Amino acid sequence: MKKRVLISDIAKALGISVTTVSFILNDKAKEKRISDAMTKRVLDYVKKVGYKPNQLAKSLRTGQTKILGLLVEDIANPFFSNVAKYIERQAYDAGYHIIYCSMNNDGQKAKELIQMFMDRQVDGFIITPSEGLEDTIANIRQNNIPVVLFDRYIPTVDTHYVVSDNKKGAYEATKHLLENENKRVGLISLYSNQTQMRDRLEGYMQAMDEFQLQSYIKKLQLGAPEQDAKDQILEFIVDNKMDAVLFSTNYLAVSGLKALKEHRIPLPRMAAFDEHTLFKLHDPSITVVSQNIEQLTKELIQTLVADIAGRSKELRKITIPCELIIRESSIVTLPEQIS
Incomplete structure (x- = not known):
């Protein structure tokens, strides 16, 4: 196996001190008044022999990895x-x-x-x-x-x-669905105290209250098996005769699309949070609340x-x-x- 090149090897080969080589490799040549000719000589040799600095040693010197x-x-x-x-x-x-x-x-x-x-x-x-x-x-x-x-x-x-801005994003998506002559607009989300989920729920509720329409909310367990999620989504959409649905995540929306297709049930109007590769390819293409x-x-x-x-x-x-x-x-x- 080829021996690793060390700073001491470079210094020995060029007939200069290890300290001089170290200063040049750490961009301190001008600060230490090392000539441009010497700097070029060292850097050219470093390139020639393929020297790679020891990152662990460097992190110990700088305090950063x-x-x-x-x-x-x-x-x-x-x-x-x-x-x-x-x-x-x-x-x-x-x-x-x-x-x-x-x-x-x-x-x-x-x-x-x-x-x-x-x-x-x-x-x-x-x-x-x-x-x-x-x-x-x-x-x-x-x-x-x-x-x-x-x-x-x-x-x-x-x-x-x-x-x-999850609250405003959910509000605008829900308002858009309501403005397209949908009365029964539902939200499919998760049981979660995470701030983004709470904000999306608040945005949905704000729009529903503004239009003075009944809210329909279905929450699923975080990490539930996909089949359970599909069954619950399907039941919610069918039993409540949803005109439209806002999905609070892209993976919930994908589960919903699968459930509806498997049971050959017409798709209600819908929107989902976050892009997904599938959404542009699906027929019809899926409206999304896209994060920047x-x-x-x-x-x-x-x-x-x-x-x-x-x-x-x-x-x-x-x-x-x-x-x-x-x-x-x-x-x-x-x-x-x-x-």
């Missing part, structure tokens, strides 16, 4: 996979690498993953917190590790967060990097508007409504 921990609900969900893609790109541009994983709304798993990242001394965290993580997030803060919450926040823990992923992730990285650098004067609590993307499922005349 240049690694960020990203913990999301489910990396397989198209929304979170897109988020990860943008965060990885923007973090790289800022000089950082990302380690990411899914928590699957499992509080114990989330705590273990966060502790693992802390043991690896990541420079900061971006977390979509599951329920029951209040003490864990507070502990990160107490250890002076920068953290930004994303998608939802914890009201009892004072920290940076970047979220979407590019803007969300830009704010996330800027907030976290500023905190790592010690430039955060105060906590940043940022809310980004959603966009209602109207497609065929909420406006076309479908074959016939459920009777």
Whole structure:
């Protein structure tokens, strides 16, 4: 096996001190008044022999690993996979690498993953917190590790967060369905105390109250088997003779579409939170409340990097508007409504 090139090997080969090589490799040549000719000589040799710095040793010197921990609900969900893609790109541009994983709304798993990242001394965290993580997030803060919450926040823990305006997004989607001559408009959501779910419920209720119409709400257990979810969604839509439905997540909407197709039941007018690959391809195409992923992730990285650098004067609590993307499922005349 080829021997790894060390700084001492470079110094010996060039007949200079290890300290001089170290200063040049750490961009301190001008500060230490090392000549341009010597700097070029060292850098050319480094390139020639393929020297790679020891990242562990570098992190011990600088106090930074240049690694960020990203913990999301489910990396397989198209929304979170897109988020990860943008965060990885923007973090790289800022000089950082990302380690990411899914928590699957499992509080114990989330705590273990966060502790693992802390043991690896990541420079900061971006977390979509599951329920029951209040003490864990507070502990990160107490250890002076920068953290930004994303998608939802914890009201009892004072920290940076970047979220979407879920209440207004749900209000506008519900209002759109109501304005298209739908009287019986339902919400299919989850039993959850997470802020994004509460806000979506509030937005739906605001629109229903504004139109002075009865609300129809179905909540499913978080993490319920898909077949159970499909059965409950189907029963809710059929028994209540829904004209239209707002789904609070994209995966609930997918379960609903599957259930209706399997039983050959006409699709009520519908809208869903968050894009999904299926929604543009489905016939009719599905109306969505789309979160601005590019803007969300830009704010996330800027907030976290500023905190790592010690430039955060105060906590940043940022809310980004959603966009209602109207497609065929909420406006076309479908074959016939459920009777």
